[in-house]
Each structure stands twice: as C-alpha cells, then as structure tokens.
Amino acid sequence: MQNSIQAQANVKTMSDKKLFHIKSKHTLFLMALPFLVLVFIFSYMPLYGWIYAFYNFRPGIPLSETDFVGLQWFKSIFSNPTQTGEVLRVMRNTVAMSSLNIAASVLPVIFAIFLSEMRSARFKKTVQILTTLPNFISWVLVYSFAFMLFSVDNGLVNQILINLGIIDAGVNFLASDSYTWLKMALWDLWKGLGWGAILYMAAIAGIDQELYEAAKVDGASRFRSIWHITVPGIMPTYFVLLLLTIANFINNGLEQYFVFQNAINKDQIEVLDLYVYNVGLLGSNFSFATAVSMLKSFISIGLLFFANSLSKIVRGESII
Amino acid sequence: MHKKLSAGDKAFHAVNYFVFAVIALLCIFPFYYLFINTISNNDLSSRGLIHFFPQEIHFSNYGQVLHIPGFAHAGLVSLGRTVIGTVLTVGGAAFLGFLFTKQEMWGRKFWYRFIIVTMYFNAGIIPWYITMLNLKLTNNFLAYILPAIVSPFFVILVKTFVESLPAALQESAQIDGAGYWTIFTRIVFPLITPILATIAIFSAVGQWNSFTDTLFLMTDQNLYTLQFVLYKYMNEASSLAAIVRNSSGGQGLDLANLQTPTSIRTTVSMIVVFPILLVYPYFQRFFVKGIMIGAVKG
Numbered sequence: 001m002q003n004s005i006q007a008q009a010n011v012k013t014m015s016d017k018k019l020f021h022i023k024s025k026h027t028l029f030l031m032a033l034p035f036l037v038l039v040f041i042f043s044y045m046p047l048y049g050w051i052y053a054f055y056n057f058r059p060g061i062p063l064s065e066t067d068f069v070g071l072q073w074f075k076s077i078f079s080n081p082t083q084t085g086e087v088l089r090v091m092r093n094t095v096a097m098s099s100l101n102i103a104a105s106v107l108p109v110i111f112a113i114f115l116s117e118m119r120s121a122r123f124k125k126t127v128q129i130l131t132t133l134p135n136f137i138s139w140v141l142v143y144s145f146a147f148m149l150f151s152v153d154n155g156l157v158n159q160i161l162i163n164l165g166i167i168d169a170g171v172n173f174l175a176s177d178s179y180t181w182l183k184m185a186l187w188d189l190w191k192g193l194g195w196g197a198i199l200y201m202a203a204i205a206g207i208d209q210e211l212y213e214a215a216k217v218d219g220a221s222r223f224r225s226i227w228h229i230t231v232p233g234i235m236p237t238y239f240v241l242l243l244l245t246i247a248n249f250i251n252n253g254l255e256q257y258f259v260f261q262n263a264i265n266k267d268q269i270e271v272l273d274l275y276v277y278n279v280g281l282l283g284s285n286f287s288f289a290t291a292v293s294m295l296k297s298f299i300s301i302g303l304l305f306f307a308n309s310l311s312k313i314v315r316g317e318s319i320i
Numbered sequence: 321m322h323k324k325l326s327a328g329d330k331a332f333h334a335v336n337y338f339v340f341a342v343i344a345l346l347c348i349f350p351f352y353y354l355f356i357n358t359i360s361n362n363d364l365s366s367r368g369l370i371h372f373f374p375q376e377i378h379f380s381n382y383g384q385v386l387h388i389p390g391f392a393h394a395g396l397v398s399l400g401r402t403v404i405g406t407v408l409t410v411g412g413a414a415f416l417g418f419l420f421t422k423q424e425m426w427g428r429k430f431w432y433r434f435i436i437v438t439m440y441f442n443a444g445i446i447p448w449y450i451t452m453l454n455l456k457l458t459n460n461f462l463a464y465i466l467p468a469i470v471s472p473f474f475v476i477l478v479k480t481f482v483e484s485l486p487a488a489l490q491e492s493a494q495i496d497g498a499g500y501w502t503i504f505t506r507i508v509f510p511l512i513t514p515i516l517a518t519i520a521i522f523s524a525v526g527q528w529n530s531f532t533d534t535l536f537l538m539t540d541q542n543l544y545t546l547q548f549v550l551y552k553y554m555n556e557a558s559s560l561a562a563i564v565r566n567s568s569g570g571q572g573l574d575l576a577n578l579q580t581p582t583s584i585r586t587t588v589s590m591i592v593v594f595p596i597l598l599v600y601p602y603f604q605r606f607f608v609k610g611i612m613i614g615a616v617k618g
Contacts, residue, residue: 134347136529140592222328277536297443
C-alpha cells in the first residue's frame with residue numbers, strides 16, 4: 001500500500017525527468033559506442049575467421065580464390081591416422097597438465113591455513129610478500145631463471161649435485177623428455193602458490209574468531225579447530241576457484257609451454273594452444289589449426305556451462 | 321597476552337616457521353642468484369662458480385649490454401606500450417565502468433553483457449591473427465594498445481566501485497545541470513582513484529610482461545619488446561657476447577668483465593625484471609586489493 005503511494009509520487013517527478021531521460025539514454029550509448037566498437041573488432045570479428053576452417057586457406061591468397069572444402073579438416077582430425085595421433089598426443093598433454101594443476105590447487109589452501117596459524121603478523125606479511133612476487137614476472141623470465149639454475153654445464157643445481165658427489169656429470173634438466181608434465185606443474189606452483197593463497201588468507205581472516213575460542217574452551221586441539229572450523233570456512237572459496245579451473249581445463253595457454261619447449265621435450269609439452277600455434281602460424285596450416293581451435297572452443301564452452309550448472313546445483317548461484 | 325605454549329604448540333610453530341622460511345627462500349632465491357651473477361667476475365660466473373655470494377664485484381655488465389644492437393630500442397618500446405597502454409586502459413575502464421552504472425543508458429544490460437562475455441570465449445589464435453592482419457595491425461605499435469583499451473574485468477571493478485559510492489553525490493550535480501562528462505570528470509573520477517590505482521598497476525605489469533603478442537604479430541625488429549628480445553637472447557647469447565666484446569673494443573677489459581653468454585643472459589634478465597622489483601614493494605597491497613574486489617564479484 002505504502003509502496004503504491006510512493007510509486008505514484010515517483011511518477012510525477014519521473015515525468016518531469018522523462019524528456020531528459022530520452023535524450024540522455026542515447027547520449028550515454030553514444031559515449032560508450034567507441035568502446036563497444038573496439039570490443040566488436042577485437043573479440044567478435046575474429047569469430048568470422050572460423051570460416052577458414054571450411055576452406056583450404058593459404059596465407060596471402062584471398063579467401064574467394066581458395067577452395068571450399070566443407071568439413072574435410074574436421075573429418076581429418078578423426079580419420080587421418082597421423083593427425084588423429086597428433087591431436088590425441090596433444091590432448092593427453094593438455095589433460096595431464098591441467099589435472100596436475102587441479103591436484104595442486106589444494107596446496108595454496110594448505111599454505112594459507114598454516115600461514116594463518118602463525119602468531120607473528122610481521123612474519124606472515126613477509127612470507128606473503130616474498131611468495132607472491134613470482135606471480136608478477138613473465139614466463140620468459142621464469143625460463144631465464146630455470147636456465148640459470150638448471151643448465152647442464154654451469155647451472156647451480158648441477159654444480160651443487162656434482163660437488164656433493166651425488167652425480168658425476170651435469171644432468172640436462174631442461175632438454176629432457178622425462179617428467180616434463182611434473183616439471184611444468186612445479187614451475188606453475190612456484191609462480192602461483194603465494195598468489196593463490198591470498199584469497200584463502202582473506203577467507204580465513206573473515207571467519208568468526210569466537211568459533212575458535214569456543215572450540216578451545218571445549219578442549220579442541222589445534223588440528224581439530226583447523227579441521228572443523230577453518231576448512232569448512234574456506235570451502236566455498238575453494239569450490240568457486242575449482243569450478244573456474246574446471247571451466248578452463250583445456251585453456252592452459254601457451255606462453256609457459258612455448259618458452260620451455262625444445263626439440264627434445266616437444267612431444268610431452270605441446271598442449272592444445274601451443275599445438276595450434278605451431279601448426280597454424282609456424283606450419284602455415286591455417287585451416288587445420290582453425291578447425292582444431294574451433295573444436296577446442298566448443299569443448300571449453302561446454303565445460304564452462306558444466307561448471308556453471310554444477311555451481312548452481314551446489315551453491316545455488318552461478319559463477320558467470 | 322602471551323599464553324604459555326605447550327610443548328606440542330612449540331614444536332608446531334618451529335616446524336611452521338621452518339617450512340615457510342624455506343618456501344619464501346625458494347621464491348626469492350632465483351632473483352638473488354641472478355643478481356649476484358650479474359655483478360660477479362664474469363669468468364667465474366660463466367663457469368658456474370658463483371653459488372651463494374658474489375665475488376669480485378663490478379657493475380660494468382649493465383653498461384655493456386646496452387651495446388647489444390636493438391636492446392635499448394626494445395626498452396623504449398616496452399616503456400612506451402606500458403605507459404600509453406596503461407593510461408588508455410585505465411581511462412577506458414574508468415569511463416566505461418561509470419557509463420554502465422547509468423540505468424538510463426539505451427540497452428545497458430545488453431551492452432554490458434556484450435562486453436563481459438568476451439572474458440569467457442575467444443575465437444582462437446589463428447582467426448585472431450588473420451583479423452589483426454586484415455586490420456593492418458601486424459608490425460604496428462597500435463596492436464599493443466588498441467586491444468587493451470577495453471578490459472572486461474577492469475570494467476567490472478570500476479562499475480562495482482562506482483555503485484558503492486553514495487548516489488546523492490551524482491544526483492545533486494545532475495540537478496545543478498551537470499552533464500555526464502562533467503559528472504564523470506569532476507565528481508566520479510576523483511572518488512574512484514583507489515580502484516584506478518589498482519587497475520593501473522595490474523595493467524602496467526601486464527603490458528610490461530606481455531610476450532605472446534610480439535611473438536604472433538611482430539616481425540619488425542623495431543617493435544620487439546624487452547620480454548621478446550630476452551627470449552631471443554637466451555638462445556643467441558653466445559653470438560651477442562662476441563658482438564659486445566667487439567663493440568666495446570676490449571679496452572681495459574679482462575676476463576673478469578668481458579661479456580660471456582651467461583653474463584648477457586643474467587644481465588638482460590635483471591634489467592627486464594628490475595621495474596617489477598622496483599614497484600612491487602609499494603604496490604603489493606594494491607594487488608591484494610585487486611584480487612579481493614574481483615573475488616567479491618566472482
């Protein structure tokens with residue numbers, strides 16, 4: 001009742017403003033238009049390029065002069081044994097490295113739990129600052145670090161291992177095809193552990209301190225408090241981030257793998273994004289690479305919707 | 321109020337301190353290791369004999385690597401894209417985020433989603449490359465700037481921030497007859513500087529660290545960035561060391577400060593990471609704030 005009276009009162013003032021609104025709504029749109037055009041150009045126009053997947057496209061030749069081949073490239077992914085093998089190998093690498101990253105996603109949680117148990121605020125802060133730093137350097141620099149620390153003739157790790165008598169000659173850690181997936185996951189961890197823990201630290205700081213005091217009064221040990229108060233307190237945060245990781249399961253990017261790639265580890269390190277780059281831009285097989293990346297886009301949109309509906313079921317709200 | 325610690329607690333804290341000290345050390349050690357190698361005797365460093373402490377300290381490497389052809393120019397390109405790119409990204413995010421808080425905008429919800437969904441899909445490298453090619457943005461400095469102007473995540477940050485401001489401030493200005501542009505520049509912009517600082521830092525770090533766009537789009541050496549030349553130098557360090565040795569004439573240089581592949585790699589790396597190290601301690605809290613605000617929106 002009260003609302004409707006208020007609404008009537010509003011109508012009056014609204015009608016005064018109406019003229020202003022009609023004019024202003026287009027002004028606002030025109031102000032935003034240049035930015036919308038930029039988004040259209042750089043994010044939507046490339047979608048048109050998907051038609052290259054249906055042509056026998058060669059760079060430099062206009063599309064109108066190239067042959068329309070229909071689904072040939074898509075079929076060849078599944079029917080041409082060499083290409084099927086390649087795509088399977090690349091998929092295996094992608095899935096393996098994404099799975100390792102998902103497995104490692106509990107480590108920032110553990111990191112945050114134990115770090116918040118520390119009593120010295122200064123120590124906590126220092127650890128956070130130092131462990132977050134690697135997140136802000138590029139993969140090229142990480143590669144440079146790796147090169148310096150692990151190179152075969154003068155790398156620190158080899159020098160120390162030789163001095164200690166553990167090995168006789170330098171081990172070539174970088175140009176090697178063993179444990180590639182694990183090594184990549186470890187570099188990912190080195191770069192992202194501290195950064196990943198920040199959100200969890202904040203979630204833990206938001207837990208009601210009275211819960212801990214009550215638990216203490218009841219005689220709960222430190223680990224019981226962690227298990228029954230801290231862990232449930234940060235589960236929602238962990239779950240959201242996990243869903244986002246699942247949504248990005250096959251989008252593991254190419255920068256890291258590109259800089260660490262060499263002739264020896266190529267078979268293990270080539271993930272989908274890197275493969276598309278290698279085949280498309282370096283190998284000039286534009287059409288086939290586009291077909292592969294189109295399939296990738298569809299799978300990844302499917303995963304996004306899967307993660308989103310999982311989120312709706314479990315948390316009652318969506319992540320996108 | 322220091323309570324007495326039980327033996328178990330003491331052991332817990334001891335282990336905890338130790339483990340975190342080791343983790344922190346592992347994170348920071350590569351930076352230190354690289355640095356001591358740039359200032360040590362180049363001969364010892366190239367033989368891998370500098371482990372934990374610098375020896376025979378000298379700083380001549382930093383002057384000498386500037387003799388690498390194109391290196392200083394790459395520094396300018398990196399600096400240019402970082403400064404120009406950051407200014408435009410911040411400006412774009414601020415203005416667009418502000419506009420999207422205006423309920424009366426024509427098609428506001430649609431256009432907002434039009435921008436936000438681009439966070440969740442992309443056409444893939446090849447179609448994107450061909451688009452850039454058709455737009456004449458390969459081998460073009462603008463390719464570093466234009467695609468960065470609208471960043472959906474930053475637009476969300478600004479919009480959320482503006483919505484948290486008291487509406488009365490803007491309304492009173494509107495009644496006084498101020499247009500949107502005046503409201504934005506005079507009232508909103510000064511109030512949102514905290515979030516803009518966060519965005520500026522993220523954007524600057526992103527521009528400085530960006531590598532793949534040069535890899536995909538640029539073949540003209542005049543457009544190479546520091547990150548890209550570092551990657552190239554990693555593989556070409558031996559020949560570059562020779563070039564630098566020749567160009568500095570070798571006067572007054574002995575084995576201790578003659579360029580070696582190792583000194584080239586480490587010194588260039590240090591120069592590339594230096595700006596990050598410089599701003600990081602001051603801006604660390606902005607980074608944390610940024611990730612927190614982003615998380616609230618989800």
